[in-house]
Amino acid sequence: MTLRRLGIYSAALVISAWVAVPLLLISIAAFTPRDVLYQWPRPLWPEQFTLETMRFFLRFTGVWQSTLNSVFVAVLTIGLAFAIAAPASYALARFRFRGRDSLQLAILATKMFPATVLSIPLAVAFIRWHLYDTLLGVALVHTALSIPFVTVIVTSVFVGISYELEEAAMTLGSSRAQAFLRVTLPMALPGLAAAGIFTFVLSWNEVFAATILTLNHRTLPALIVDSVIGAGAPLHFRFAGGFFMIVPALIIIFLIRRYLLTLWGVTVR
């Protein structure tokens, strides 16, 4: 028995190191003085840490603006995705109707849909619709990509809240809408917040569509790709950028850890 325990713990330790060490290394690199990064022999642990590398990244032309753009796009995406997916999730959770299963399957199928395939034809269409190089245009594509995820989480949240409570409120004289707003919604808030947070990460991380659909109004990932491919940005810029991009992820995955399984799990019945 103890041998088995030993096996489990050592496997867990090795895998943890495999995941954690690269994260640790990029964090060190982001706070290493610039000249140490290019030194040889290269020290593994810098004698001193500095904020200079991060400051260089944040002051780089366009970084601050594109960070704001990224946040704006993400917030807009959350708003749009909820406005569109939440009613559908409520219907999926509370009603049994014809076509319900096919709708659920269709939504699941969109989860695997290539952003690559969407972006290029949409770029052409967006020029016609005056959405090209606008943050709204990027947010619309991100909304399309996030709807399947928002739908599965929000559906599972509503399913988890007993319908009887809503019914009780309706028996006591409130309308369906009132029952929803006063009874279900407050209880659903934590789950809805998790869905919102995940949508934020999805939009914050999305590279391809943002790169294709913008020119001057870059989001942060698009700007980084641009400055690496186009301008050959220096290494310390890249490391600082990498670190800056993963910070939200670390916090966010922690916040939504309860819903991790719902996000990707097989939820079609």
Added chain:
Amino acid sequence: MVVAEADLVLDRPRPRVNWTPYVLVLPAFVFLGLFFIYPMVQAIWLAVTDPQSGAFTLSHFRRMSGDLYFRQAIRYTLTITALAVPLQVMLGLAIALLVNTRFRGHSAFLYLTAVPIGISDLAAGLIWLSIFTERGYLNAVLQKLGLIEVPAIFLSVERPDWLLGAVVLTEVWRATAIVMVILLAGLQLIPKDYAETASVFGAGRWQTLRHVILPLLGPSLQTALIIRTILAFQLFATVVILAGRQIPVLAGEAYFWYSLYRSPNVASAYAVLILLFSGSITWLYLRFLRPGEGRA
């Protein structure tokens, strides 16, 4: 899990046709139509019509396949997929099984191994760049161990195998988490008594795993394979960061044809190709890896 309780509420009988659910579903339906179906049709249209006259033409596909990078892009995309996806599934399964033993500290372990879900392909590329670059951590370690004197160059056009290895490693590091989460969700749907019954009848742990758990995990494995393979066909930022265009991949070529050569038509031809690849691999998985009842 919340998911398994789905039936409880739904089976409430509901007299007469109720239009409320249809109204609620309508916005999602319209939006997905506009942003999924329309672009798909548009991609095919752009790929087979002349931009000026609008007449049917195969010239974009000919330009695509005549390009120097075309064959390499297909070869590398398939190679990376064939190397990375099985590794992701094996490692993902191992982590999911470990978490499922519920050892002390398993929730912290789950959180840590799930972190890469929130990390973009771009950031993952940058992280591993800090390791593999000339003055990177790998060289620093090798030098400390006394194995090298001058920095070895891992990421260079002269060593395509190294480049490929770096890309595969980065992909495994980043995307195993998604596989793990899918499989763990599947594992938790398997009732505990199945394994208990098997052990009562004398099955060892490995036997139970092989003959009871894995067959029941079929649908989740299938989903994980489909999702990961399709996403591997879209691989873009990781490769661009680590290898530039020295390792051409399909999505990268679509990007270069759109941004660099300003040809949305050839880029669309690549998009259609990715779509065809994704469609056929999904079909293959559903056809040949049929677990009990084929759930997607």
